[in-house]
Amino acid sequence: ETGVTQTPRHLVMGMTNKKSLKCEQHLGHNAMYWYKQSAKKPLELMFVYNFKEQTENNSVPSRFSPECPNSSHLFLHLHTLQPEDSALYLCASSQQVSGTANEQFFGPGTRLTVL
């Protein structure tokens, strides 16, 4: 595997379900990100991890819970979501968090539908 991978690619869940999104990067990067992309809206940054430590949480509701066990893996645990949480969830990684080296490499995303 190369680059940034995400599983599952599609997920349909009810509002009472608990599910997890997984992201893995094979680039040796130190920073990982979760973004949400709703239709016709900009990518919204949700969380940033740098060397496994969370450095940003952009006022994300607690029904989204990130986990970063190591620099290569990032999870987004979901529970009691709302239909308005339906969106494309993108994971990204970069060599470092700041500066011009912050070219981020994105995974293909998980298309989430909450019924």
Added chain:
Amino acid sequence: DQQVKQNSPSLSVQEGRISILNCDYTNSMFDYFLWYKKYPAEGPTFLISISSIKDKNEDGRFTVFLNKSAKHLSLHIVPSQPGDSAVYFCAAGSARQLTFGSGTQLTVLP
């Protein structure tokens, strides 16, 4: 309030002609800017970047121009090819994060 705006949701251009995608920003603290391209069912892929200390960066058919006084950047693609049809996002970077625009769908007509 959006700090990075792409006011044109779509753009159609004839193959071989120039495509110009525009982006405006409000935060003068951004110190670098990037363009990403996104095909359906794929994540965004990096295209080209520019530091705030420069006004132009060129890479093959792609050139990014930065006008700091106007807080405006643009991506020029010349000549445009049908394979360039995609959604293009501009992004502005500061200390710890990128802020993205909402994207422009470019369609290059054969």
